Every structure is written in C-alpha cells, then in structure tokens.
Amino acid sequence: MTIDLNQFHKVFIDEAHEHLGNMEQLLLALDIKNANLEELNAIFRAAHSIKGGSGTFGFSDIAELTHALETLLDKLRKQILDPTEQMVSAFLECCDLLNDMLQAHQSGNEVDESSIQTMRLRLLELADSDATSDESAFISSIESSEENEGFGFFVDEKTLPAAQEKSIKEEADGFGFFVDESELPAQKTNTVKSSTKQENAKAPAESSIRVGVEKVDQLINLVGELVITRSMLAQSASHLDPVQFEAIHEGLVNLERNSRDLQESVMSIRMLPINFVFGRFPRLVRDLTQKMNKKVRLKLVGEETELDKGLIEKLSDPLTHLLRNSIDHGIETPEVRSAAGKAEEGTITMSASHQGGSILVQIIDDGAGLNREKLLAKAREKNIPLSDNPSDKEVWQLIFAAGFSTAQQVTDVSGRGVGMDVVQKNIAEMKGQVEIESVAGQGTTIGLRLPLTLAILDGMTLRVGSEIFIMPLTRILESLQPTHDQLKTVSGQGRVVQIRGEYLPLIALYQILNLEPEVIDPEKGILVVVESSSGKVALFVDELIAQQQVVIKSLETHYRKVEGISGATIMGDGRVALILDIDKLAKMNSQVASSERTG
Amino acid sequence: MTRVEESTTKQTETEEFLTFTLGSEEYAIDILKVQEIRGYDAVTKIANTPDYIKGVINMRGVIVPVVDMRLKFHLGNATYDQFTVMIILNLGQRIVGMVVDSVSDVIALNPEEIRPAPDFGSTFDTQYLIGLASVGERMAIVVDIEKLMTSQEMGLIDQIIVS
Numbered sequence: 001m002t003i004d005l006n007q008f009h010k011v012f013i014d015e016a017h018e019h020l021g022n023m024e025q026l027l028l029a030l031d032i033k034n035a036n037l038e039e040l041n042a043i044f045r046a047a048h049s050i051k052g053g054s055g056t057f058g059f060s061d062i063a064e065l066t067h068a069l070e071t072l073l074d075k076l077r078k079q080i081l082d083p084t085e086q087m088v089s090a091f092l093e094c095c096d097l098l099n100d101m102l103q104a105h106q107s108g109n110e111v112d113e114s115s116i117q118t119m120r121l122r123l124l125e126l127a128d129s130d131a132t133s134d135e136s137a138f139i140s141s142i143e144s145s146e147e148n149e150g151f152g153f154f155v156d157e158k159t160l161p162a163a164q165e166k167s168i169k170e171e172a173d174g175f176g177f178f179v180d181e182s183e184l185p186a187q188k189t190n191t192v193k194s195s196t197k198q199e200n201a202k203a204p205a206e207s208s209i210r211v212g213v214e215k216v217d218q219l220i221n222l223v224g225e226l227v228i229t230r231s232m233l234a235q236s237a238s239h240l241d242p243v244q245f246e247a248i249h250e251g252l253v254n255l256e257r258n259s260r261d262l263q264e265s266v267m268s269i270r271m272l273p274i275n276f277v278f279g280r281f282p283r284l285v286r287d288l289t290q291k292m293n294k295k296v297r298l299k300l301v302g303e304e305t306e307l308d309k310g311l312i313e314k315l316s317d318p319l320t321h322l323l324r325n326s327i328d329h330g331i332e333t334p335e336v337r338s339a340a341g342k343a344e345e346g347t348i349t350m351s352a353s354h355q356g357g358s359i360l361v362q363i364i365d366d367g368a369g370l371n372r373e374k375l376l377a378k379a380r381e382k383n384i385p386l387s388d389n390p391s392d393k394e395v396w397q398l399i400f401a402a403g404f405s406t407a408q409q410v411t412d413v414s415g416r417g418v419g420m421d422v423v424q425k426n427i428a429e430m431k432g433q434v435e436i437e438s439v440a441g442q443g444t445t446i447g448l449r450l451p452l453t454l455a456i457l458d459g460m461t462l463r464v465g466s467e468i469f470i471m472p473l474t475r476i477l478e479s480l481q482p483t484h485d486q487l488k489t490v491s492g493q494g495r496v497v498q499i500r501g502e503y504l505p506l507i508a509l510y511q512i513l514n515l516e517p518e519v520i521d522p523e524k525g526i527l528v529v530v531e532s533s534s535g536k537v538a539l540f541v542d543e544l545i546a547q548q549q550v551v552i553k554s555l556e557t558h559y560r561k562v563e564g565i566s567g568a569t570i571m572g573d574g575r576v577a578l579i580l581d582i583d584k585l586a587k588m589n590s591q592v593a594s595s596e597r598t599g
Numbered sequence: 600m601t602r603v604e605e606s607t608t609k610q611t612e613t614e615e616f617l618t619f620t621l622g623s624e625e626y627a628i629d630i631l632k633v634q635e636i637r638g639y640d641a642v643t644k645i646a647n648t649p650d651y652i653k654g655v656i657n658m659r660g661v662i663v664p665v666v667d668m669r670l671k672f673h674l675g676n677a678t679y680d681q682f683t684v685m686i687i688l689n690l691g692q693r694i695v696g697m698v699v700d701s702v703s704d705v706i707a708l709n710p711e712e713i714r715p716a717p718d719f720g721s722t723f724d725t726q727y728l729i730g731l732a733s734v735g736e737r738m739a740i741v742v743d744i745e746k747l748m749t750s751q752e753m754g755l756i757d758q759i760i761v762s
Contacts, residue, residue, distance in 0.1 A: 555662060557662065558693050570662075575643060
C-alpha cells in the first residue's frame, strides 16, 4: 500500500515554519544575562518538534542540523552552559538556514550542503566550548542534571504509553526522531510541571484554525446577500398593517439586528492584529544595528491594533523601508549621540492606533532628524521646482521624490534613493497618506494613515440621469450650486468654475461617462469639489443622494478594468452601483480637453 | 454482448447541450458551461462600452457583465420585457451573462452527430463553431461558447490576459 506522503510533507513544512517563527521570537526576547528556564525549554521544544517531524518524513538534512541545534539548546536548558550573544546569533542564523532548507524541500531545490555543515559544526563547537569553564554552574548543575536528564526524557516521552518508557530511556536520542510531543494524542504526564508547560505551548494551536481567505470572502458575499434580501423583505412588508402583522414586523427588526451583527463579525474575521507585521521587526533591527554598529532599542506600541488582512500584507514592505531608513539615516552612531548629549542607545518606537475611522501607524525615532538645508541643496541640484520660501512640510515631502537620497554614502541598507517613493506609492495604493514631522537633532516621526479596511468605503451616493454612482467621501471638499457668473469657458480648456478666487476645471460626469443627464446646466445641478491627484476639480452631477458605507467589489473578477471606475458595490435594492475613480476622471477630462485643443 | 458494450460506451459519450434562439437561428452550447437561466433586470450601465455590453448585474454578491447577443450579432429584436432571458455562463474562472431571444431545449448529442460546419456565411466566425447538429426537423449551430466569450472580439476581458 502506498501512502501519499506529500500531504503530510506540507503539514510538516507548515508546522516547521510556525515552530521556527516561534523560536525566533523567543530567541529575540531572551534575556542573555538572566535567561529564563521556561523560555529556554520552549525554544528547545520548538527545535525538538522540528527534529522529530523532519526525521519522520525523511528530511534527514534538517533532522541532522536540528539535532546539533538541540544538543546546544539542551546544554543551555540544563544550565551546563550559559547562553551567550554568539549562541543567539548562531541560533538565529540557524533558523534562517532551516527556513531556506524547508523552502528548498518544498520547491524541490538543493540547499548548499557546505553551509549546512558549517552551521552544524558551529553549533556543535559552541556546545562543546569549555563546558567546564564555568565551574560553579557546572557543579551545581551536576546534581540537577541527573534529575533534569530524567525529566528531559519525560518531556520527550510522556506521550508514549508508560510501559514503553523504561525500555526507551536508553535510546531516547534515537527515539526522539519519532516523537512529536504536540502531535501524539495520548498524554501521560509524570510531572505536573511539564504538563502545564505543554498545555501552555499547545493553547494557541488549538484556539485557532486555518481557513482560506476565499472562504472568508465567500462568507462576506453571502452575508451581503442576506442584508440585501432583508431590505427587500422589509420593503415588501412595509405596506402590511402594523397591527395585524405585528409578528412579521417584529421579526424583521430582529432580522435586521442579527444580520448587522453577523456582518460585523464576518468582517472582523479578516481583521488581524498588526503584530503580524510588527513581529518581524525586532529581528530586522537586531541584524541592522549589528551591521552598522549602532545601538537601537525598538519599542512596539499597540501591536494588538487590528486591521484588514489585505492591508497587513501590503504594509509590510513600506514599514520595512521606513524602519531601515530610520536606523540608517535617523539614528546616529553611539559616538555622535553621546557627543550630542543623548543616550548612546537610540530608540525607535513603532506604534499603531485607531483614530476615528482610520489607523495611524507611526515610526518615531529620536535620531538626527531631517536636515532642511541638505534637502534644499539636493533639490536644487536635482532641479526639483520649489516655491521661494517652502514650508517644512513641503521640504519634507522632497524625500518622496524618486531618486532622492541625501545619504553621504550608499550602504547596502539604504541610500540609493529608491524606497521612499515606493513607500508613498504603496501607501497611496492603500488609499492612505504619509505624514512627516521632524525636528533637527531630536528625531523624525513618520505617520501612515490608513483606512481600516480595503473592503469597505465611506461613500457619497450621487445620481446622473438614472444611474447611481459612489464617490469616496474622503475626497469630497465641498458641494455647491454655482451661479451664472461663477462659470467660465476657457477656449481649448473646457469649462471652469470660479470658487473663492480659484478656477477649477469643471468635469461634467454625463459627458465623460456618456450618460443622459436630467440637467445639462450646471446652475441647476450640483457641483462637487473633490481633491484629485492633479489638483482640485469640480464634478458636475444631477443630484447628491446620501452618505453610505459600501462594500467594495472588483469589476475585474468577471469583467475588465473600466476607465474612470475603481470598482463596484451592491446597493440596498440589489442593484450594482459603480465607484468613481476621481484621479482617473480628472485625467480623462484633461485628455479630452487637450484633444479638443489640438483638434 | 459486444453490441451492449458499444451502446453503453456511446451512452457515456453523449453530451448535453442547451439550445437557444437568436433571430431565426438556433444555437446549442455545452450545458456544463451554463450556470443558470434568469430574467433580465436591474443592469447597471457601464460608460464608454459597445452597445452590446449592457452593463453589470449583481449575481448573489458577484458582479457579472451582461452581453446582449442580439445586439452583438444584429439578430432579433433587442427588446427588454419580462420574457427576456439571460443565460448565465460559467467559463472556468469567469461568469458572464448572455441575453438571447429565447431558451428552447436541452438536447443530448453524440459527438458523431455533430457534423463539421461548412465554411458558410455564418453570423458567428467559424473559429467559434464546433459544428452543426440536427434536432428533429431543425438544425442547431453548436458554438464553442467559452472560446467566443473569452475572445478579443467580445472585449469582455482585458487584452493583456487574452494575448
């Protein structure tokens, strides 16, 4: 009988990735001078689980490496050796290597054999390194190590039937390959202590399940349908006599409340704590600061702040860029810092918080701050146009220009001038904004303001002819009914409208979208002044209807991209309404105007 | 014995087709590509598209484009009332609605019953035709609906994906 091992491989690899991530977090949190035995044990368990799994599934190279890792970890947790900075570094690199190996196994590639051997020898060397040098620790541990050894075995084997335990004791090492504590169902624990420990380790695994995103999205769709069906029901029940059909009306009210609660909780499934991004930064900071001989303390605030999964994935790259920049350009070297009377160790704070309907992610460093003069000089050099007396805000925006870097030298971390422009682009794609505050000598704060979710939009519904459109509410500055003398026609430029001394291009939505409007005279309709990427424009529509939250749906799933439209949504009556892409509309309008001019 | 076997293999090879009419012509499409048949209502227009793309509809939370085949191929009268029908097609990853004059029947055809289409002046480009099949007295044109709907000619899919 042949068993398809591949499906088990995938499970193993997924699990191993989880264990490695777990291990990395524990390693980074480890206090070298005052190592906590609990933590060391947890790290050991993670390594051990990987070893067990890899042995079972025939990934002998991984098993071999983790065995070396385990040997060293075992000495640490038995307090034969004291953890050192080198060891932690070696462990972390070993984690990376294991990750690579897992990846290689998954894709069927080869891993560089020599690097594995080097790592293995390095670990074993560390494990062998003067075990006796710390005499007192060694002696004190002899006594306990006897015990510990036994205890260690129980940790490995408590999941096995008790009868086997004795016979296995001698060859526990070999057997370790096949034992995965967290997987075997039978749990016979001999020591209370270890059992609680294991439960601690197991708790997170059992309280969550892995579900594909498409399943969640399907749920969201279905709930959306439910809400629409409910409003249809409510509409047809509205003419029923409230006294005679009291039960129906009451039921509908309940249905409304329940479906709203259901919608909220389904939406919340997509929400993840921002820690999913923040979690990887302690490692990044550690690696970068070592490389650059800087001292940086990373403070994470508000890691539990939740935001949409789609945003979390897109946030990772920009935040990494910003953090690198802060370490490379922001935080000074310890010498410079102490000369300036600051603490040698710089602090970078990453914080996330809800602010109204949006999320604010901030990266605050107490470094040198942005240098206004340097930025201005660079701007002149690059021929970037600036006003005569630019405000700080304007100057700070310069760092987002492509190819703009004031770093004295290009390091492999940053300074090539790519990065900040990418950051701004990414954030803009998420419909967010980047804010910079900086005080020379005191540090820089970069704030990213993002919508809570990509799935919902605060919109204004408006009507042109018989069609309903949605406009993002955040873009609307004002709306007005113009008077005759506010409207002007500029030859070759189309119509403009004068609002408080400013001339704004007037875009008639019905012209650009080829619709039959109810009114063609802007004086009888409504002008909506919106902020587009190419400046303010006034959109001419028939009527504004209401402000409403809508669920954004893609047109491209079953159709294709439509110019001037960023997506679609489903209204309460079940109809589809299109969401306007303001930036694109403004561009289309200027194209139309310029073609008219040339033609 | 052999005859029985032969007939069973024939049975399994039979495919079912949905037939519909456009003007005076009868067309057949693979029924496995049909998701459902529904009435025509609440279509949201899309700006700057050819007239045969009627717009998009809400199919239980999914936004689906609708094509009027009568306009696309200049057949029949493009009127919209309670009898107008729309065939919802499921083409792999994509869902498309198609307005036709009427839906007639479900027929079972053996592959050998579908004869290659002669190179005649059909409304449909011959590259989208599988062949011709006779249904009783009438004749149905068997169309490769997936190929037609995903073609560049229909303009339902971004060209980058097509090429």
